[in-house]
Amino acid sequence: MQLDSFDLKILDILQRDGRITNARLALDVGLSESACFNRVRRLEQQKILQRYGAQIDRKALGSFVTVLVSVILESHKQHELARFEQVVSGLPEVVECNYVAGQFDYLLKVVARDMTDYMRVMDELMEAFGKVNQYSSYIVMRKTKEQEMAASYLVDKTRRSAA
Amino acid sequence: MQLDSFDLKILDILQRDGRITNARLALDVGLSESACFNRVRRLEQQKILQRYGAQIDRKALGSFVTVLVSVILESHKQHELARFEQVVSGLPEVVECNYVAGQFDYLLKVVARDMTDYMRVMDELMEAFGKVNQYSSYIVMRKTKEQEMAASYLVDKTRRSAA
DNA sequence: GTTGAAAGTAATCCCTG
DNA sequence: CAGGGATTACTTTCAAC
Numbered sequence: 001m002q003l004d005s006f007d008l009k010i011l012d013i014l015q016r017d018g019r020i021t022n023a024r025l026a027l028d029v030g031l032s033e034s035a036c037f038n039r040v041r042r043l044e045q046q047k048i049l050q051r052y053g054a055q056i057d058r059k060a061l062g063s064f065v066t067v068l069v070s071v072i073l074e075s076h077k078q079h080e081l082a083r084f085e086q087v088v089s090g091l092p093e094v095v096e097c098n099y100v101a102g103q104f105d106y107l108l109k110v111v112a113r114d115m116t117d118y119m120r121v122m123d124e125l126m127e128a129f130g131k132v133n134q135y136s137s138y139i140v141m142r143k144t145k146e147q148e149m150a151a152s153y154l155v156d157k158t159r160r161s162a163a
Numbered sequence: 164m165q166l167d168s169f170d171l172k173i174l175d176i177l178q179r180d181g182r183i184t185n186a187r188l189a190l191d192v193g194l195s196e197s198a199c200f201n202r203v204r205r206l207e208q209q210k211i212l213q214r215y216g217a218q219i220d221r222k223a224l225g226s227f228v229t230v231l232v233s234v235i236l237e238s239h240k241q242h243e244l245a246r247f248e249q250v251v252s253g254l255p256e257v258v259e260c261n262y263v264a265g266q267f268d269y270l271l272k273v274v275a276r277d278m279t280d281y282m283r284v285m286d287e288l289m290e291a292f293g294k295v296n297q298y299s300s301y302i303v304m305r306k307t308k309e310q311e312m313a314a315s316y317l318v319d320k321t322r323r324s325a326a
Numbered sequence: 327g328t329t330g331a332a333a334g335t336a337a338t339c340c341c342t343g
Numbered sequence: 344c345a346g347g348g349a350t351t352a353c354t355t356t357c358a359a360c
Contacts, residue, residue, distance in 0.1 A: 001223070014217035018181050021353060032328055037355070048223040053216060054177035056314055060211040061166070062321035068263060068270055085307040092316055097308035100231060102301035107231055111312055113320045138265035144248040145260035149274055151219055153255055157276045158225035184336060195345050200338075 001046055003155065006031060010039055011049070011151035018052040064111050066140040067118050071106040074131040081105075087129045093121045104136075115139075166211075166318065169194060173202055174212070174314035181215040227274055229303040230281050234269040237294040244268075250292045256284045267299075278302075 003011075009029045013020060020028075026036035043049040058064055073080060081099065088097045088108065096109035112118035118137075126132060166174075172192045176183060183191075189199035206212040221227060236243060244262065251260045251271065259272035275281035281300075289295060 003224070011217070011219050015219055016214075016216060018215040018217040022355090023353070033354090034329085034356085035327060041355095046223070048220050050218045050220050051179075052181040053179060053218065054174070054181040055213045055216060056174050056178055056311075057211050057213050058317065060209070061314055061317045064317070066261075068261065089308055092310075092312050094308060095311055097306070098229075098231065098303045099305040099307055100301040100303055102299065104301070106307075107301065111317075117320065136265065138261075138263040138267070138270060140261045140263055142262040143260070144262055144269075145252055145257060147255075148219075148258055149255050151224055154221065154224045154227070154274075157280065185338095186336070196337090197339085197346080198344060 001048075003048075003151075005152070007039060007043065008152040008155055010036070010043065014040070014049065014052075015148065015151065058111075063114070065114055065118060066143070067110045067112065068138040068140060069106075069108040069110055069122070069135055070104040070138075071108060071135045072104045072133040073106075074133045076105070080131060084129055087125065090128075091121060091125060093117075094125075104134075166314075168315070170202060170206065171315040171318055173199070173206065177203070177212065177215075178311065178314065221274075226277070228277055228281060229306070230273045230275065231301040231303060232269075232271040232273055232285070232298055233267040233301075234271060234298045235267045235296040236269075237296045239268070243294060247292055250288065253291070254284060254288060256280075257288075267297075 006029055010025065013025055013028055022037050022040065023033055025040070026033045029036060031039070040049070071084075073084060084106070085097065085099070088094050088106075093110050093112055094108050095111050098107050099105065100107055110118060110121055112121055122135070122137075169192055173188065176188055176191055185200050185203065186196055188203070189196040192199060194202070203212070234247075236247060247269070248260065248262070251257050251269075256273050256275055257271050258274050261270050262268065263270055273281060273284055275284055285298070285300075
């Protein structure tokens with residue numbers, strides 16, 4: 001499952017345009033249509049291409065606040081971590097949750113209608129989980145960047161380290 | 164540009180499967196193919212459907228660390244914020260940057276090959292920008308959730324607030 | 327890897343109700 | 344909005360190089 005530069009170029013292009021036609025993709029990567037098609041299918045079968053999705057403009061749907069939340073739990077027993085993650089997985093407003101090493105345990109990203117709604121979400125979390133020692137809220141004023149790294153760049157980095 | 168329940172259902176489905184055929188989408192939302200097709204095109208033209216993309220399995224490309232970084236700048240003048248954001252936009256390893264209100268100014272998400280590489284990225288940031296008062300690193304041990312909210316849920320929330 | 331052809335499927339547009 | 348029908352475009356497979 002070694003990826004060559006054609007594979008990486010395919011991944012880069014599909015990452016940016018998941019609906020490009022095979023014919024156009026083949027042209028852009030410099031392969032014949034059949035060769036390109038076979039590679040895409042292989043990448044899908046290997047689950048390297050995991051899924052295709054549309055990105056929706058949230059602003060078109062209304063006004064929302066995004067809040068980053070650092071969380072410290074009372075207990076760090078494996079069982080309590082699992083329970084916290086379980087509760088979080090059931091809250092649709094929590095769109096991201098990372099277990100981190102550092103001065104706190106989790107960092108969440110919460111999307112809510114407004115600050116009142118945000119407090120309701122956190123109340124729900126406290127109600128359902130309970131054993132939170134402390135949490136701090138950081139309201140996102142402006143998202144200045146959101147851009148996945150290109151596959152080809154990621155692999156370049158790996159090669160550098162192997163060298 | 165008012166969205167009805169058909170539009171929301173279309174957005175929800177396309178968010179999860181950006182490559183569904185129009186025929187299948189029409190079936191799932193309960194519209195004729197032509198009606199469904201026209202709505203999708205309208206949503207694209209209105210930029211509510213912003214882009215289609217493929218999600219790639221980063222683990223298939225090698226081993227990486229994700230680090231969340233809180234940053235406090237020395238100065239909060241508009242010009243300095245803009246310069247910081249400019250520098251960040253040029254660092255491919257910084258995959259996300261949020262300007263926040265709270266105990267610090269920015270929260271970054273950095274993807275690097277390993278901790279040595281991470282330090283290199285931060286060195287580059289310090290070199291290029293300089294006026295950082297303090298930053299703290301939080302290594303992501305485990306991403307426990309990453310799931311955008313469905314369009315229909317977002318809109319339900321808005322209606323609740325309007326009521 | 328390539329090309330080219332063939333068959334199936336989907337997108338796109340138009341027109342009628 | 345639905346539905347049919349026509350056209351064009353794309354996908355997918357396959358054989359031969």
